[in-house]
Amino acid sequence: MKLKTLTQRISVALFLLAGSAWASKPAFAEASTSAKATAGKPNVILILTDDQGYQDLGCYGAPKIKTPHLDQMAQEGARFTDFYAPASLCSPSRAGMLTGRYPARQGIHRVFFPHHTSGMPVEEITIAELLKTQGYKTAAIGKWHLGHLPKFLPTNQGFDSYYGIPFSNDMWADPKMTISSNIVWREGADLNTFKSARKRGPVPLMRNTEVMEYPVDQSTVTRRYTDETIKTIDAAGDAPFFIFLGHTMPHVPLYASAEFEGKSAGGLYGDTIEELDYNVGRILDHLKANGLAENTLVLFTSDNGPWQLKGNKERYEGGSAKPLRGYKFGTYEGGMREPFIAWWPGTIPAGKVCSEPASGIDLLPTIAGLSGAAVPSDRVIDGKDIWPLMVGAAGAKSPQDSYFYYSKSGIEAVRQGDWKLRIDRRKSAKKKKGGKQNSGVELYNLREDISESNNLATQYPERVAEMKKVMETFDAELQANARPPVAL
Incomplete structure (x- = not known):
């Protein structure tokens, strides 16, 4: 790849084929691929881990897990202390990040399974679709989890290509999926066993809309996703690119390659995080080797907090959200507050720590602003541009007055500045011993009480x-303007 000047190419990496469905979306301006039209357009790679805890990086206080590449990334860039996933479980969170809209507004309240025939509504506009209007090459790599049928796959949501596992790695194969003529059958599998598969665990690896390997060797996916990312960077040529890299790990069951399994003091969970860290380093090194580092913004985050697991089942270990309270599926901080690192040498001042609230719903408007794409005006976009926070602009504050926490279809909490109000209607509907009503109302000052241990209501x-x-x-x-709940 030829060295490009800042005015020729600005690369943005975020550690976070338009199809027939485009006809049902608002018309987009025709993309121009001329050098003049694409000059200065930022490249975007969203690197997203799965079920990673707030504490599970060295720079966030991990006591046993070593993450030198991500720690260095934070030292050379900006680390956010108060960044939130759009939801506390996989599918809704990913939908929020890619569209800039609260998942409940899209009718997405639960995760999609292989037996479901639905996915993220094709009428939603993704980051990829916005960037296609600006001449971008786009690719989705890794976990998708927004629908596995062709209508809902990345290639019908603005991505030119897809390579990965279409849902969580503890699920199974849908016998209706299209099989590649060059499929690699493993572990004695064949077409007959694939068509009758219902056992949790064996999952397919896809290329675009076809299954290319079954069952996928999960110990290899972190490396293979990274290989695919590097190939995609090299194949982009002079065009700007957007890569959504959704790592499967550390969702359970946990797998690491032979080079990493059994090596971390943090157990098998630590092995997976340390392998992820190493492969983040591979991407950063590749950018540096190709003269792109000073033109590249890298953002890293996770889709939600860790499982509450005790490791009493093989390959099932959860991470740590300490010092936060709560886990995945919940609206305490541990379920939704995530690591978030922004890196762009020469543009983002090194060593910055941002304590302003921000969220995954803010990624779409931020990327749109960097690329020159217009934010959709025919629908509510909940996210705001947080670029001033990323670059540490003087006096920059969160552009949001409030961030809202939804649990399935119901609103459960709000954060305003340092204050968080949480109302658990399930608790308020119950009575305490003695017949007294349990209000379920919790008020915390998160700046003084990050662990949500002192209810000030x-x-x-x-x-x-x-x-x-x-x-x-x-x-x-939101409810007045939301899509109907997606039928599963």
Whole structure:
């Protein structure tokens, strides 16, 4: 790849084939691939891990897991302390990141399984579709989990190509999936066993819309996803590119290659994180070797918090969200607050720490601003441009007055500045011993109480009432304009 000047190519990496469905989406401006039209367009790679805990990087306090490449990335860039996934489980979170819209607004409340016939509505507009209007090459690599049937795959959501496992690695194959003529059968599998597969664990590897390997060797996927990313960077030529790299790990069951399994003091979970770290380093090194480092922004995050697991089942170990409270599936901080690192040598000042709230829903408008793409105006976009936070602009504050936490279809919490109000309606519907009503209302000052251990609701009733009103008003607007819940 030829060395490019800053005005010729700005690369953006985020550690986060338009098909027939485009006819049902708003018309996009015709993409121009001329050198003049694409000059200065930022490349984007969104690297996203799966079920990683807040503490599971050295730079976030991991006591046993070593992540030198990501630690260096944070030292050379900006590390966010208060970054939130759009949801506390896989499919909704990914939908929010790719569209800039709360998942509940899209009708996505639960994860998609291989027996489901639905996915993220094709009418939603993804980052990839926006960037295609600006002449981008686009690729999705790794876990998708927004629908595995052709209508819902990345190649019908703005991506030129797809390579990866289409759902979680603890699921199974759908016998209706299209089989490649060059499929690699492993572990004694054949077409007959594939068509009758219902056992959890064996999952397919896809290329575009076809299964190319079954069952995939999960100990190889972290390396192979990275190989594919590097090939995609090299194949882009002079065109800007967007790569959505969704790592399968550390979702359970956990797998690491022979080079990493059994090596981490953090157990098998630590092995997977250390292998992810190594492969992030491979991508950064590749950018440096090709003269792209000073033109590249790299962002790294996860889709939600860790499983609450005790490791009493083989290959099932959860991470750590300490010092946060809670886990995946919940709306305490541990379920939704994630590591987030922004790196762009020469543009993002080194060693910055940002404590302003930000979220995965903010990625679409931020990338749109960098690329010159227009944010869709025919629908509500919940995210805001957080580029000033990434570059540490003087006096930069979160562009959001409030961030909202949804649990399945219901709103459950809101953060405003340092304050978080959480209302668990399941608890409020129950009575304590003795017949007293349990309010289920929790108020925390997150700046002073990151672990959500000191409920201040009774001390600040006016603040509770004000924030509750904000929650109710926002949710009423969202529900009035939301898509119907996606039928599974």
